[in-house]
Amino acid sequence: MAVEAKSGLDLGAARREIDALDSEIVRLILRRTEVSRRVGRARREAGGPRVVHKRELEIFARYSQSLGKEGNELADILLRLGRGHLGRP
């Protein structure tokens, strides 16, 4: 309450906004994972490779340009989700 009173921050409203954003982020991650797996499956069935390194480097660059080191880590997690069980060693 002290922080809210001093700063004028509506903590409840801010947390509701964060919760809504998290839901949206998770929804988008699930959607990305589904599309990534679809592409990977189609490529494997056509006899192609499971992973395309050049394309993955572009993804790493995109996330790290916006988010720095953590962006790189986030890109790594997204790419691993897209690989599914095939991404595990």
Ligand SMILES: C=C(O[C@@H]1C=C(C(=O)O)C=C[C@H]1O)C(=O)O
């Ligand atoms: C989805 C693809 O397949 C794989 C998954 C990628 C991704 O999740 O962004 C990127 C490159 C590939 O290793 C693709 O080639 O675009």
